[in-house]
Amino acid sequence: MKFKDTLSGEIREFVPVSEGRVKLFVCGPTVYDHIQLGNARTFVFFDMFAKYLRARGYEVFYLQNITDLDDKILNRAREENRKWSDISDRYLESYLEDSRTLHLDSVSHHARATRYMPEMISQIERLIGKGYAYVSSDGVYFDTSKFPDYGKLSKQKLDQVEAGARVEVRISKRNPQDFVLWKFSDEEPFWDSPWGKGRPGWHIEDTAITEHYLGPEYDVHGGGTDLVFPHHEAEIAQMRAISGLPFLSRYWLHGAFLNFRGEKMSKSTGNIVRVKDLAMEYPGTAIRYFLLNSKYSSELLYNEEVFRASMEGWKRLQRAFLALMSEHSCSEACNIEKDSKDIINLMDEDLDTRETIAKLHVIATEIFRGDLTPSKKRKYAHIYRFANSFLSIFAGEQRSLDKVVESLISLRNEFRERGMYPESDRIRARLREAGINLEDSGKETTWNVTG
């Protein structure tokens, strides 16, 4: 299996540190608002990635942090005149709800930042002890001049970085690129530390959490590309300064943005579509189809027109899936992996979900053409099942034994045979109101559940 590693800038063959086992860490959300579709793109991609690794036989420990303390959470609390932890609790719950909608069920453990305060303080102590951090007037800072590899991940040369391009340079820092590990503060919320009351900087939570669960070095670290600099750069600096090892993560995997109205979908600019709003109209599997029907390393365009067009493609595949699943269940005789060789080849080549979906469409055409041999049909059923084990874009196997529906269908067909169409149409209309769609093809009537 290969994928694009940000650190080397190359598509590299993936070899985990321990054979057959993968330690994966992905930066989770800051819980200060509902997540939007751009966030979902990254989370869906890594969910698919973890599931694909498992489908290929790896044992995967997938760790995700939750940033439940941050200036944005504090600001929101102030605006709403509520306790900061009420805000983070509420939006963490919202995130978990959206995760269920989107079938993000591959995470082994969610780690909330504020529960790892001793681990963070321990890391800062060790950094100071080794001379990589210093105490200043308003906080503790990491001294980037002591860590020569700072900038290597993002391929930035420090002397070329425009200091203060977006944020004021603080005079309390030794170098403009130095980042804060601990911010002094007497205002709630604060924690005690050897250097005084305050709260942690943004970057330290991830290394504290990953060191706790995965150790100082692990296999894959993921996130959106906006985190490459400075966040992931800072994580590398922190952990490697402590461990002295050549890597924090062996592979760095970054997902590209979702663009909307000519720019990145982003809360700060207000051009967002919330997952919750989309989920009112479309099932989570369909939203996943839209997000995965793209190359993770390329920007993806969102607008209503493109999304609706994508939904048409999803419906087509969903029908093909139902057609296959209604007739074939996977028995002990299946050889899913062998039948899915083509898909595995596509996926092993830089996680090409888009080509995989294109392949499913080609199969769909063959299925709908309707002249398949039973063995070919079984093979295609295996392929769909295998692809769905990591894409999670199909749901709702046809319940052909649901006797109530079946008997209504046969009643309706009696009416149809006698030409009593007003009666037959009423049955169809009533079932549709109940969310059940009937479709006639010749003498056969099939049905499926919408939503």
Added chain:
RNA sequence: GGAUAGGUGGCAGAGUGGUUAUGCGUGGGACUGCAGAUCCCAUCUAUUAGGGUUCGAAUCCCUACCUAUCCUCCA
């Protein structure tokens, strides 16, 4: 100013040296009580512009123009 991706048919978006990507849309046909779905055909010899390498370039090289993103809020 520095860094990273890109610019492909009506739309979205693959393809990294020679073959129909794929989906959506549109038009026509088949099937059908109607609806829906599906199939077939067409749109479809598309590759930002200008040079170069090559028997052959969307693909490699150079130049120009354009777009998105990052340079301490961010998935």
